[in-house]
Amino acid sequence: MTKFMVVDDEENIRHGLIHFINSKSLGEVISAANGAEALENATRYQPDIVLLDIVMPGIDGLQVVTWLRDLICDVKIIIISGHSDVSFMRKAIKQGCFDYIIKPVDMSELDQVLHRAVQDHQNDVATKSKYQDMEKKLKQSMPVLRRDYLKELMAGEHQDHQEIESR
Helix, strand or coil, X not given: CEEEEEXXXXXXXXXXXXXXXXXXXXEEEEEECXXXXXXXHHHHHCCCEEEECCCCCCCCHHHHHHHHHHHCCCCEEEEEECCCCHHHHHHHHHCCCCEEEECCCCHHHHHHHHHXXXXXXXXXXXXXXXXXXXXXXXXXXXXXXXXXXXXXHHCCCCCCHHHHHHC
């Protein structure tokens, strides 16, 4: 199940976003009212997708993005801000944010962005799982590969020094 965290200092927006995510049955949702609370919750909860306001008292959203990237490298961050200033958007893009939505939030746009983020997260999970499976199979097969290679060496099938080193 996908884990969401909604971070906004405006309580009505925070609750509206939580309600929207819950109404779409997209996953579990927690929230934070400021940047410090967001970092504390992210450490414990490890969200997959974060909806984040930029301008908040104390730690601003762009600082939170930097810290979230260090804490959870593959987290999807969706900026939701009342500021349509291009400099904020550029900074968010440079920091690898998934998307940038301007308040007031268009619910159909939010719905599309959330579904894309969920799909992207699910693809990441599937890819990671495949790599873990391949790594596990490789580790399991290593004793057999080593045994077979040692037999070949003992039988004199590999005389080339460069070939031996490459393996």
